[in-house]
Amino acid sequence: MRTSFDRLLARALRLCVPGRRQVLGIAGAPGAGKSTLAERIVAAVPGSVLVPMDGFHLAQAELERLGRAERKGAPDTFDAAGYVALLRRLRAPVAGEVVYAPLFRRDLEEPLAGAVPVPPEAPLVVTEGNYLLLGTGPWAAVRGLLDEAWFLAPDPDTRLRRLVERHVRYGRSRAEAERWANGSDEANARLVEGSRGRADLLVAE
Ligand SMILES: Nc1ncnc2c1ncn2[C@@H]1O[C@H](COP(=O)(O)OP(=O)(O)OP(=O)(O)O)[C@@H](O)[C@H]1O
Ligand SMILES: [Mg+2]
Numbered sequence: 001m002r003t004s005f006d007r008l009l010a011r012a013l014r015l016c017v018p019g020r021r022q023v024l025g026i027a028g029a030p031g032a033g034k035s036t037l038a039e040r041i042v043a044a045v046p047g048s049v050l051v052p053m054d055g056f057h058l059a060q061a062e063l064e065r066l067g068r069a070e071r072k073g074a075p076d077t078f079d080a081a082g083y084v085a086l087l088r089r090l091r092a093p094v095a096g097e098v099v100y101a102p103l104f105r106r107d108l109e110e111p112l113a114g115a116v117p118v119p120p121e122a123p124l125v126v127t128e129g130n131y132l133l134l135g136t137g138p139w140a141a142v143r144g145l146l147d148e149a150w151f152l153a154p155d156p157d158t159r160l161r162r163l164v165e166r167h168v169r170y171g172r173s174r175a176e177a178e179r180w181a182n183g184s185d186e187a188n189a190r191l192v193e194g195s196r197g198r199a200d201l202l203v204a205e
Contacts, residue, residue: 004205005040012041015148016123021093023145026128027199028152029189030073031163034128037152042126049122051090053129055102056083057111071184075131075191080138087145093120106170130188133195143198151199
């Protein structure tokens, strides 16, 4: 991880150009380690900000109204067009204007608006999520808004094991965790895998 991380960090630092906002996207299947890597990059690049795609999860009540709660995490359970609009704003910072991004609260299983302030001078915005490289629907516009895109492709067994452990840590029983990881999450994982060809860099841990 250390060698791989140092190489990735150097690449992120090289992206930064004085006076010009850069947007780095990190994609990959559920549990691939996107959030973990993005947090480490942002912690190491001065002034950078993490804006997760997950902040655009639709609220639970809206998913229920739409009858999509059972497949929370699928591409049509997010406000993809809202995410695209935010990326456009983030690419064109306005002097003196802080742009606010939402966050997904895994403990509440709900998004929270206005949670991440992005100051206009932030040199690098790191965004991460499952569907950054999808070529369908509103998602198709995301790739063109990223200056660079990485795709995380860890060993599949490792990814699945970490995903189940994380579900358990956030309160699911082991049986329920395995049901999600092998059911809903797995269908999404296949979709995500199909989009890896649009990345600039493939990261196999
Ligand atoms: N390099 C690593 N070594 C060990 N554990 C890791 C590593 N990267 C991630 N993990 C663990 O694996 C789990 C999944 O990682 P993470 O939450 O970063 O994945 P993700 O790609 O953001 O998943 P999701 O798409 O569901 O948001 C977490 O519990 C995390 O702590
Ligand atoms: Mg994540």
